[in-house]
Amino acid sequence: MVFPRLRFRVTWIALAPLLGACTSGQKEASANAEEVLEQCSQVEPTHLSVITEAWFARIENGVSRGADLDGDGPNCGHEDFVDPEGNPGIDNAFGALLPLLDLTEFTAVEVYLQDTINWGELLLMIEMEDVDSVENDPCVNVNLLRGLGEPTVGTDKIIESGQTFDRDLELPMSRSEGMEIVDGRVIASPLNLPLPVQYFDDHLTINFQQGTLQHDIGEDGHGTGFLAGGVLSQDIVDFVDGRGDIDVGDLLISLLDTNSDIWPNEDGKCEGFSAVLEFKTKPAFFYLDE
Numbered sequence: 252m253v254f255p256r257l258r259f260r261v262t263w264i265a266l267a268p269l270l271g272a273c274t275s276g277q278k279e280a281s282a283n284a285e286e287v288l289e290q291c292s293q294v295e296p297t298h299l300s301v302i303t304e305a306w307f308a309r310i311e312n313g314v315s316r317g318a319d320l321d322g323d324g325p326n327c328g329h330e331d332f333v334d335p336e337g338n339p340g341i342d343n344a345f346g347a348l349l350p351l352l353d354l355t356e357f358t359a360v361e362v363y364l365q366d367t368i369n370w371g372e373l374l375l376m377i378e379m380e381d382v383d384s385v386e387n388d389p390c391v392n393v394n395l396l397r398g399l400g401e402p403t404v405g406t407d408k409i410i411e412s413g414q415t416f417d418r419d420l421e422l423p424m425s426r427s428e429g430m431e432i433v434d435g436r437v438i439a440s441p442l443n444l445p446l447p448v449q450y451f452d453d454h455l456t457i458n459f460q461q462g463t464l465q466h467d468i469g470e471d472g473h474g475t476g477f478l479a480g481g482v483l484s485q486d487i488v489d490f491v492d493g494r495g496d497i498d499v500g501d502l503l504i505s506l507l508d509t510n511s512d513i514w515p516n517e518d519g520k521c522e523g524f525s526a527v528l529e530f531k532t533k534p535a536f537f538y539l540d541e
Contacts (some may be wrong), residue, residue: 275369298382300532303410308346308527315343317527318479327521329512330480342525344512374398387402388432393439397422399529412533455490472534484511
Protein backbone atom coordinates (compact mmCIF):
# COMPACT_ATOMS: atom_id res chain seq x y z
CA MET A 252 0.00 0.00 0.00
CA VAL A 253 1.15 3.52 -0.76
CA PHE A 254 0.23 6.62 1.18
CA PRO A 255 1.43 10.22 0.82
CA ARG A 256 4.38 11.74 2.59
CA LEU A 257 5.32 15.41 2.30
CA ARG A 258 8.90 16.41 1.72
CA PHE A 259 10.12 19.93 2.45
CA ARG A 260 13.90 19.51 2.60
CA VAL A 261 15.97 21.33 -0.03
CA THR A 262 19.60 20.31 -0.52
CA TRP A 263 21.64 23.38 -1.49
CA ILE A 264 24.58 21.22 -2.54
CA ALA A 265 22.38 19.62 -5.16
CA LEU A 266 21.15 23.02 -6.37
CA ALA A 267 24.54 24.72 -6.48
CA PRO A 268 25.43 23.63 -10.03
CA LEU A 269 22.06 24.99 -11.17
CA LEU A 270 22.04 28.29 -9.30
CA GLY A 271 25.69 29.20 -9.74
CA ALA A 272 26.21 28.69 -13.48
CA CYS A 273 27.12 32.05 -15.07
CA THR A 274 26.78 31.01 -18.72
CA SER A 275 24.46 31.58 -21.63
CA GLY A 276 22.35 28.76 -20.23
CA GLN A 277 21.63 30.69 -17.03
CA LYS A 278 17.91 30.96 -17.74
CA GLU A 279 17.69 27.24 -18.38
CA ALA A 280 19.59 26.52 -15.16
CA SER A 281 17.24 28.80 -13.26
CA ALA A 282 14.25 26.98 -14.70
CA ASN A 283 15.78 23.65 -13.69
CA ALA A 284 16.34 24.96 -10.17
CA GLU A 285 12.69 25.99 -9.93
CA GLU A 286 11.69 22.51 -11.11
CA VAL A 287 13.84 20.93 -8.37
CA LEU A 288 12.25 23.21 -5.78
CA GLU A 289 8.80 22.25 -7.03
CA GLN A 290 9.60 18.53 -6.89
CA CYS A 291 10.86 18.83 -3.33
CA SER A 292 7.49 20.17 -2.19
CA GLN A 293 5.35 17.61 -3.97
CA VAL A 294 3.54 14.77 -2.26
CA GLU A 295 5.73 11.66 -2.34
CA PRO A 296 4.23 8.18 -1.99
CA THR A 297 5.54 5.97 0.81
CA HIS A 298 5.07 2.20 0.96
CA LEU A 299 4.99 0.44 4.34
CA SER A 300 4.99 -3.25 5.24
CA VAL A 301 5.01 -5.03 8.59
CA ILE A 302 6.87 -8.29 9.08
CA THR A 303 4.23 -10.80 10.22
CA GLU A 304 6.30 -14.01 10.31
CA ALA A 305 10.04 -14.61 10.77
CA TRP A 306 12.36 -17.60 11.05
CA PHE A 307 16.01 -18.49 10.44
CA ALA A 308 16.77 -19.74 6.93
CA ARG A 309 17.61 -23.41 6.55
CA ILE A 310 19.90 -25.00 3.96
CA GLU A 311 18.69 -27.81 1.71
CA ASN A 312 21.10 -29.61 -0.62
CA GLY A 313 23.49 -26.66 -0.63
CA VAL A 314 20.74 -24.15 -1.40
CA SER A 315 19.90 -21.24 0.91
CA ARG A 316 18.24 -17.87 0.64
CA GLY A 317 20.61 -15.05 1.46
CA ALA A 318 23.29 -12.78 0.05
CA ASP A 319 27.01 -12.64 -0.61
CA LEU A 320 28.14 -10.75 2.50
CA ASP A 321 31.88 -10.96 2.00
CA GLY A 322 32.23 -10.49 -1.76
CA ASP A 323 33.63 -14.01 -2.05
CA GLY A 324 36.44 -12.97 0.27
CA PRO A 325 38.24 -15.29 2.71
CA ASN A 326 35.69 -17.15 4.83
CA CYS A 327 37.98 -19.23 7.03
CA GLY A 328 37.71 -22.29 4.85
CA HIS A 329 33.92 -22.57 4.77
CA GLU A 330 32.07 -23.18 1.53
CA ASP A 331 29.43 -20.78 0.28
CA PHE A 332 25.97 -21.81 -0.91
CA VAL A 333 23.76 -20.95 -3.88
CA ASP A 334 20.35 -19.32 -3.62
CA PRO A 335 17.15 -20.77 -5.15
CA GLU A 336 17.76 -18.70 -8.29
CA GLY A 337 21.22 -20.20 -8.77
CA ASN A 338 23.30 -17.22 -7.60
CA PRO A 339 26.58 -18.37 -5.99
CA GLY A 340 28.50 -17.01 -2.99
CA ILE A 341 25.61 -17.10 -0.50
CA ASP A 342 26.71 -16.83 3.15
CA ASN A 343 24.65 -18.58 5.83
CA ALA A 344 26.90 -20.30 8.35
CA PHE A 345 24.18 -20.27 11.01
CA GLY A 346 21.82 -22.13 8.70
CA ALA A 347 24.32 -24.97 8.53
CA LEU A 348 24.14 -25.31 12.33
CA LEU A 349 20.36 -25.39 12.58
CA PRO A 350 19.82 -29.14 11.94
CA LEU A 351 21.85 -29.84 15.06
CA LEU A 352 20.37 -26.99 17.12
CA ASP A 353 16.84 -28.05 16.12
CA LEU A 354 17.41 -31.19 18.22
CA THR A 355 17.96 -29.07 21.33
CA GLU A 356 16.09 -26.53 23.42
CA PHE A 357 17.18 -23.87 20.92
CA THR A 358 13.92 -24.41 19.02
CA ALA A 359 12.22 -22.26 21.69
CA VAL A 360 13.97 -19.18 20.26
CA GLU A 361 11.96 -19.17 17.03
CA VAL A 362 8.71 -19.87 18.88
CA TYR A 363 9.35 -16.87 21.10
CA LEU A 364 10.29 -14.75 18.08
CA GLN A 365 6.91 -15.38 16.46
CA ASP A 366 5.09 -14.76 19.73
CA THR A 367 6.73 -11.35 20.18
CA ILE A 368 5.66 -10.40 16.65
CA ASN A 369 2.05 -11.41 17.31
CA TRP A 370 2.00 -9.62 20.68
CA GLY A 371 3.25 -6.38 19.11
CA GLU A 372 6.50 -6.41 21.07
CA LEU A 373 8.53 -6.82 17.88
CA LEU A 374 6.89 -4.88 15.06
CA LEU A 375 9.53 -4.77 12.35
CA MET A 376 8.58 -2.35 9.59
CA ILE A 377 9.96 -1.97 6.06
CA GLU A 378 9.37 1.55 4.78
CA MET A 379 10.13 2.65 1.23
CA GLU A 380 10.13 6.37 0.49
CA ASP A 381 9.71 8.17 -2.85
CA VAL A 382 7.86 5.25 -4.43
CA ASP A 383 6.48 5.94 -7.90
CA SER A 384 5.74 2.26 -8.56
CA VAL A 385 6.07 -0.88 -6.43
CA GLU A 386 6.82 -2.77 -9.64
CA ASN A 387 9.74 -0.76 -11.03
CA ASP A 388 11.30 2.36 -9.57
CA PRO A 389 14.92 3.44 -10.17
CA CYS A 390 15.35 5.27 -6.87
CA VAL A 391 13.76 4.65 -3.46
CA ASN A 392 14.97 5.02 0.12
CA VAL A 393 14.53 2.01 2.40
CA ASN A 394 14.10 2.24 6.17
CA LEU A 395 14.14 -0.71 8.55
CA LEU A 396 12.54 0.38 11.82
CA ARG A 397 10.25 -0.57 14.66
CA GLY A 398 6.57 0.15 15.12
CA LEU A 399 4.39 0.52 18.20
CA GLY A 400 0.90 -0.79 18.74
CA GLU A 401 -1.22 -3.80 19.61
CA PRO A 402 -1.89 -5.67 16.36
CA THR A 403 -5.00 -7.63 15.55
CA VAL A 404 -4.23 -11.29 14.91
CA GLY A 405 -6.43 -13.44 12.68
CA THR A 406 -7.68 -16.97 13.20
CA ASP A 407 -4.44 -18.20 11.60
CA LYS A 408 -2.55 -16.55 14.51
CA ILE A 409 -0.84 -14.12 12.11
CA ILE A 410 -1.09 -10.29 12.12
CA GLU A 411 -3.86 -9.09 9.83
CA SER A 412 -3.29 -6.82 6.86
CA GLY A 413 -3.81 -3.05 6.61
CA GLN A 414 -3.36 -2.04 10.26
CA THR A 415 -2.01 1.30 11.48
CA PHE A 416 0.85 1.70 13.95
CA ASP A 417 2.96 4.41 15.57
CA ARG A 418 6.65 4.83 14.85
CA ASP A 419 8.95 3.77 17.67
CA LEU A 420 11.07 6.91 17.92
CA GLU A 421 13.11 5.63 20.86
CA LEU A 422 14.82 2.86 18.87
CA PRO A 423 17.33 3.52 16.06
CA MET A 424 16.27 3.28 12.43
CA SER A 425 18.51 1.75 9.77
CA ARG A 426 18.38 3.50 6.40
CA SER A 427 19.69 2.83 2.90
CA GLU A 428 19.23 5.50 0.22
CA GLY A 429 19.07 5.32 -3.56
CA MET A 430 17.91 1.70 -3.88
CA GLU A 431 16.02 0.27 -6.87
CA ILE A 432 12.79 -1.71 -7.28
CA VAL A 433 12.95 -4.19 -10.18
CA ASP A 434 9.96 -6.40 -11.00
CA GLY A 435 8.53 -5.93 -7.51
CA ARG A 436 11.81 -6.67 -5.72
CA VAL A 437 13.91 -4.24 -3.71
CA ILE A 438 17.39 -5.09 -2.45
CA ALA A 439 18.81 -2.69 0.13
CA SER A 440 22.14 -2.55 1.92
CA PRO A 441 23.78 -1.94 4.25
CA LEU A 442 21.11 -2.25 6.94
CA ASN A 443 21.46 -3.17 10.61
CA LEU A 444 18.90 -4.81 12.88
CA PRO A 445 18.99 -5.40 16.64
CA LEU A 446 16.82 -8.50 17.05
CA PRO A 447 15.70 -9.14 20.64
CA VAL A 448 15.00 -12.77 21.49
CA GLN A 449 14.28 -14.56 24.74
CA TYR A 450 16.02 -17.73 25.81
CA PHE A 451 13.82 -19.08 28.58
CA ASP A 452 14.05 -16.46 31.38
CA ASP A 453 16.77 -14.31 29.85
CA HIS A 454 16.98 -11.88 26.95
CA LEU A 455 19.53 -11.70 24.18
CA THR A 456 19.85 -9.14 21.41
CA ILE A 457 21.17 -10.55 18.15
CA ASN A 458 22.71 -7.64 16.25
CA PHE A 459 22.57 -8.17 12.51
CA GLN A 460 25.30 -5.94 11.01
CA GLN A 461 26.15 -4.87 7.46
CA GLY A 462 23.02 -6.66 6.32
CA THR A 463 21.35 -7.06 2.94
CA LEU A 464 17.56 -6.87 2.81
CA GLN A 465 15.55 -8.39 -0.03
CA HIS A 466 11.81 -7.74 -0.18
CA ASP A 467 9.53 -9.16 -2.88
CA ILE A 468 6.16 -7.42 -2.93
CA GLY A 469 3.26 -9.47 -4.28
CA GLU A 470 0.36 -8.15 -6.33
CA ASP A 471 -1.87 -8.09 -3.25
CA GLY A 472 0.79 -6.26 -1.22
CA HIS A 473 1.73 -9.37 0.73
CA GLY A 474 5.43 -10.02 0.48
CA THR A 475 8.31 -12.32 1.28
CA GLY A 476 11.97 -11.68 1.84
CA PHE A 477 15.03 -12.03 4.01
CA LEU A 478 17.65 -10.10 5.91
CA ALA A 479 21.14 -11.57 5.59
CA GLY A 480 23.76 -10.17 7.93
CA GLY A 481 26.70 -10.82 10.18
CA VAL A 482 26.69 -11.40 13.94
CA LEU A 483 29.73 -11.14 16.19
CA SER A 484 30.47 -14.61 17.53
CA GLN A 485 31.74 -13.18 20.82
CA ASP A 486 28.31 -11.65 21.55
CA ILE A 487 26.76 -15.12 21.63
CA VAL A 488 29.69 -16.64 23.51
CA ASP A 489 29.47 -13.97 26.22
CA PHE A 490 25.77 -14.72 26.66
CA VAL A 491 26.05 -18.50 27.09
CA ASP A 492 29.53 -18.99 28.55
CA GLY A 493 29.56 -20.48 32.05
CA ARG A 494 25.77 -20.62 32.41
CA GLY A 495 24.44 -23.85 33.85
CA ASP A 496 20.86 -22.98 32.87
CA ILE A 497 21.66 -23.11 29.14
CA ASP A 498 22.15 -26.74 28.19
CA VAL A 499 23.45 -25.97 24.69
CA GLY A 500 25.94 -23.31 25.82
CA ASP A 501 29.07 -25.41 25.37
CA LEU A 502 27.72 -26.75 22.09
CA LEU A 503 27.11 -23.25 20.73
CA ILE A 504 30.59 -22.07 21.74
CA SER A 505 32.17 -25.05 20.01
CA LEU A 506 30.07 -24.62 16.86
CA LEU A 507 30.77 -20.90 16.58
CA ASP A 508 34.48 -21.45 17.11
CA THR A 509 34.65 -23.81 14.15
CA ASN A 510 31.97 -22.31 11.88
CA SER A 511 32.42 -18.52 12.01
CA ASP A 512 32.87 -17.45 8.40
CA ILE A 513 33.14 -13.64 8.08
CA TRP A 514 35.19 -10.71 9.33
CA PRO A 515 38.66 -12.36 9.60
CA ASN A 516 41.04 -10.58 11.97
CA GLU A 517 44.76 -9.99 11.38
CA ASP A 518 45.46 -13.57 12.42
CA GLY A 519 43.01 -14.91 9.83
CA LYS A 520 40.44 -16.08 12.38
CA CYS A 521 36.85 -15.15 11.52
CA GLU A 522 35.17 -13.14 14.27
CA GLY A 523 31.62 -13.23 12.95
CA PHE A 524 29.14 -15.67 11.47
CA SER A 525 26.60 -15.10 8.71
CA ALA A 526 22.90 -15.67 9.33
CA VAL A 527 19.71 -15.21 7.34
CA LEU A 528 16.33 -14.24 8.76
CA GLU A 529 13.47 -15.04 6.39
CA PHE A 530 10.14 -13.27 6.70
CA LYS A 531 6.68 -12.61 5.33
CA THR A 532 5.04 -9.17 5.21
CA LYS A 533 1.66 -7.53 4.89
CA PRO A 534 0.68 -3.93 4.03
CA ALA A 535 0.52 -1.51 6.96
CA PHE A 536 0.31 2.20 7.74
CA PHE A 537 1.88 4.67 10.13
CA TYR A 538 -0.22 7.30 11.85
CA LEU A 539 0.52 10.65 10.24
CA ASP A 540 2.73 12.98 12.26
CA GLU A 541 0.81 15.76 13.93
